[in-house]
Amino acid sequence: VPPRTERMTVDQDWSSVYPTAAVFKPASVPLPIRMGYPVKRGVPPPKEGNLELIKIPNFLHLTPPAIKKHCAALKDFCTEWPSALDSDEKCEQHFPIEIETVDYVSAGTSVRNPKARVVTLRVKLSNLNLDDHAKKKLIKLVGERYCKDTDMLTITTDRCPLRRQNYDYGIHLLTVLFHESWKTEVWESEKSEEDMEEYIWENSCSQKNALDTLLRIKASENISNLTKEELLASEVIKNYRNSVIALKNEGETENNMSQYKESVKKLLNIQALP
Amino acid sequence: MWSLLRGWGGAAGGSRCLAARLLGGPASGREAAGVARLEGRPRRYRRLPLILQRVYQRSGAACWQRYMPKAVAKSSIWNKVQKPFSTSSVLSTEKDESTASKDSSTGVASKRQEGTAETPKQKLLDLIGNMKVEVSYRKKLQQLKTREIKKQATNKLEGLDSGDSMLQKTTEGTQRGKPLNPELVEAASAVASSLPLNKKQTESELLAQLRRHEETTDKQKKGGTINIRHVISEMAVKRQSPAQRGVRISSRISLELDEDGQRIKPGILSPQSFDSRRSLKVGRRLNIFTKASTETENALKTVSSPTIWDLEFAKEIAAVTAQPPRNGFEEMIQWTKEGILWEFPIDNEAGMEDDAEFHEHIFLEKHLEDFPKQGPIRHFMELVICGLSKNPYLSVKQKIEHIEWFQKYFEEKKEFLQEI
Numbered sequence: 001v002p003p004r005t006e007r008m009t010v011d012q013d014w015s016s017v018y019p020t021a022a023v024f025k026p027a028s029v030p031l032p033i034r035m036g037y038p039v040k041r042g043v044p045p046p047k048e049g050n051l052e053l054i055k056i057p058n059f060l061h062l063t064p065p066a067i068k069k070h071c072a073a074l075k076d077f078c079t080e081w082p083s084a085l086d087s088d089e090k091c092e093q094h095f096p097i098e099i100e101t102v103d104y105v106s107a108g109t110s111v112r113n114p115k116a117r118v119v120t121l122r123v124k125l126s127n128l129n130l131d132d133h134a135k136k137k138l139i140k141l142v143g144e145r146y147c148k149d150t151d152m153l154t155i156t157t158d159r160c161p162l163r164r165q166n167y168d169y170g171i172h173l174l175t176v177l178f179h180e181s182w183k184t185e186v187w188e189s190e191k192s193e194e195d196m197e198e199y200i201w202e203n204s205c206s207q208k209n210a211l212d213t214l215l216r217i218k219a220s221e222n223i224s225n226l227t228k229e230e231l232l233a234s235e236v237i238k239n240y241r242n243s244v245i246a247l248k249n250e251g252e253t254e255n256n257m258s259q260y261k262e263s264v265k266k267l268l269n270i271q272a273l274p
Numbered sequence: 275m276w277s278l279l280r281g282w283g284g285a286a287g288g289s290r291c292l293a294a295r296l297l298g299g300p301a302s303g304r305e306a307a308g309v310a311r312l313e314g315r316p317r318r319y320r321r322l323p324l325i326l327q328r329v330y331q332r333s334g335a336a337c338w339q340r341y342m343p344k345a346v347a348k349s350s351i352w353n354k355v356q357k358p359f360s361t362s363s364v365l366s367t368e369k370d371e372s373t374a375s376k377d378s379s380t381g382v383a384s385k386r387q388e389g390t391a392e393t394p395k396q397k398l399l400d401l402i403g404n405m406k407v408e409v410s411y412r413k414k415l416q417q418l419k420t421r422e423i424k425k426q427a428t429n430k431l432e433g434l435d436s437g438d439s440m441l442q443k444t445t446e447g448t449q450r451g452k453p454l455n456p457e458l459v460e461a462a463s464a465v466a467s468s469l470p471l472n473k474k475q476t477e478s479e480l481l482a483q484l485r486r487h488e489e490t491t492d493k494q495k496k497g498g499t500i501n502i503r504h505v506i507s508e509m510a511v512k513r514q515s516p517a518q519r520g521v522r523i524s525s526r527i528s529l530e531l532d533e534d535g536q537r538i539k540p541g542i543l544s545p546q547s548f549d550s551r552r553s554l555k556v557g558r559r560l561n562i563f564t565k566a567s568t569e570t571e572n573a574l575k576t577v578s579s580p581t582i583w584d585l586e587f588a589k590e591i592a593a594v595t596a597q598p599p600r601n602g603f604e605e606m607i608q609w610t611k612e613g614i615l616w617e618f619p620i621d622n623e624a625g626m627e628d629d630a631e632f633h634e635h636i637f638l639e640k641h642l643e644d645f646p647k648q649g650p651i652r653h654f655m656e657l658v659i660c661g662l663s664k665n666p667y668l669s670v671k672q673k674i675e676h677i678e679w680f681q682k683y684f685e686e687k688k689e690f691l692q693e694i
Contacts, residue, residue, distance in 0.1 A: 020602025105620050116622035117666060160635045161666045162628050169632040 003027035015066040022061065024053045029060065096127035097174075101163060119166040121155040121174060128178060136197055137188075138181035199248035201241045210240055210267065217268070239263035630670040636663040641677045651684060651691070 008017075008030050017028055026047040034044040035052045047053055085091050100120040104113040125135060125146070138153075139146050146153050155173055157166040193204070201207055214237070243260040250256060265271055463477050599605040609615040617624065638659045645655050658680060662673045684691070 020606065022602065103620055104622055111616050111620060111622055111624055112626070113622045114666070159664050159666060160632050161669070162623060162626065165628070165630070165632040165635065169636060172632065 005030035014063055015061075015069055018060040018066075020061055021057075024056075024058050024060070026050065026053070092124070092127070096123055098122040099167065099170075101167075117161060117163050117166055118156065118158040119163060119170050121157075121170040123153050123174065124151050125153055126151055130178075130181060133184065134181040138177055139197070141177055141181065199245055201245050206244050207241070210237060214267065236263070236267045240267050628669065634670045635666075635673070638663055638673060638677065641674060644681055645684070655680065 004027050024047075026049070029047070031047075033047045033053065035047070035050055036045045038044045045052075085094065098121070100122070102116060102118065104116055106113065125138070130138060142153060145155060153174075155170050157170040157173070160166045160169060211232070240263040243256065243263040246256045247260055459481055463481075467477070599608055606615060610617060639656075642652070642655055642659065646652055655677070658677070662668065662676060665673070668676075
């Protein structure tokens with residue numbers, strides 16, 4: 001009996017030949033495929049009776065026209081993407097919290113996979129309603145889970161056996177963090193300089209030193225005693241302050257260093273030096 | 275013609291031939307219709323040919339002899355009419371009574387005749403259905419009457435030579451309703467006694483005739499002469515579908531209950547006057563029974579509906595009607611139903627049930643109430659709790675059991691610990 005391939009037209013409907021995942025049938029696939037290790041001084045064996053072709057999984061049932069048909073059939077069960085959410089920013093604005101869950105597919109007898117219970121919550125702190133103190137406190141509480149560059153808080157939970165329990169726990173954690181960061185505890189007033197996240201020039205030794213120096217200069221020059229406040233408000237001090245803050249917070253860059261140099265020169269009135 | 279009727283097993287065949295003959299030439303167009311109609315309902319209408327036959331007989335042959343109180347003419351009629359009685363199994367009730375009182379049977383037959391006139395089908399059916407009752411009623415009544423009247427036999431005899439006077443009497447009699455005029459009955463019995471032939475038989479025949487007169491006059495009073503053609507043609511034209519017939523059959527035995535718990539009479543049967551005497555709704559309510567609440571009935575119905583037998587039956591049907599899959603997709607559907615193929619989208623936790631909430635897994639301090647608040651034991655137990663809360667592989671029950679084990683252990687070792 002001649003194989004079916006000889007009666008197949010070129011423009012036939014391939015999705016009806018292979019509608020679902022099926023074994024490779026050489027008499028049904030009109031392709032001259034060769035597969036396998038070639039015999040010595042020969043070519044790879046042909047497709048007829050070729051175990052190599054039968055062993056491997058084939059995707060003959062997933063040609064692009066077949067997939068199109070699948071999509072067309074599934075479209076009836078799908079809801080449309082809401083037209084109002086056409087950009088990422090809008091999505092983030094309306095749905096600031098992103099939740100990630102992973103489902104694992106495997107070939108085996110059991111459908112279970114313990115990795116499936118992990119739930120990840122991601123949220124940008126700018127979307128949360130936090131003031132300065134709350135933000136700092138939250139960051140302190142959260143620790144490593146906060147990324148400064150992207151301003152993203154990531155909470156990963158896997159302490160419970162089920163995914164929904166982990167999701168509930170994650171939301172619970174976020175809520176608790178938010179509310180706790182807004183509260184001010186009694187002992188928070190004991191925050192010292194070491195606890196500070198960023199450099200604050202006020203009440204720092206740099207300020208003290210600068211003020212002392214200026215006062216002594218003024219005294220030596222016998223100019224009337226200017227008050228501290230007036231000194232602080234003066235331009236030179238302000239420049240110096242900014243440059244010091246920049247140096248301390250942002251690190252040592254070319255810009256910062258040159259700025260510091262200029263401010264010091266102005267402060268000590270040594271413009272002449274290069 | 276009679277031979278055809280003898281074998282009532284072939285009722286349909288008999289009725290067909292009879293109907294063909296009865297309908298004859300002018301009604302040939304309706305013949306086929308009538309035949310078809312009659313064929314379609316052999317059971318119900320097997321009495322029909324009998325009735326038609328008798329009607330034909332009476333109207334055709336015996337018209338003029340009806341009002342002649344001559345036993346000879348009447349007996350001839352009677353002989354012809356008696357045969358179908360003997361051969362019919364349907365009219366077995368009458369057959370039993372025919373020996374006792376032929377009047378009643380003929381009375382019934384004539385009643386049937388009357389029935390066909392009013393609204394042919396329905397009247398017929400109800401007549402047939404109520405036949406027994408009617409017969410017994412009439413029989414009783416007639417028996418009572420005959421007993422009373424036999425004593426006053428002779429007085430009214432002289433004035434009854436001509437049939438016209440009899441007719442007059444009958445017209446008088448009809449106004450008094452269904453039961454025969456006692457005078458008439460009396461007269462009939464007197465006549466019978468006067469005549470030389472079998473007195474009882476003649477008397478009964480006379481009474482039957484009287485009854486028939488009454489009925490015909492009643493019929494005519496109500497309107498519409500008995501025209502066989504009309505009757506038959508009407509019957510032929512009106513086609514009743516089997517569904518309708520089924521409805522009517524079922525409606526006769528309908529158990530529908532309206533709010534009052536009384537049987538709902540379907541609208542079709544309402545215009546019948548015969549049933550009005552025996553209607554369920556007529557009459558004063560006795561209030562013997564309390565109204566059964568329909569809700570409980572409905573509840574019972576819903577509860578009892580998925581019985582085991584119903585489930586088994588459903589399974590059987592599913593097994594019988596299940597066709598082998600025509601393509602790969604149907605095969606996949608079948609496998610999914612059987613559980614061979616996972617359900618997509620894959621849920622790794624499919625079937626894994628854990629009714630506990632997250633706080634029951636993580637916040638376990640409430641189980642530490644029985645432990646001392648300070649000291650190394652507390653410290654130790656807090657660590658235990660911390661570890662348990664981070665364990666996703668134990669259920670809440672198991673975690674609680676862990677803690678309780680520790681509790682027991684420390685209870686036992688209390689003495690040692692106190693020394694320390």
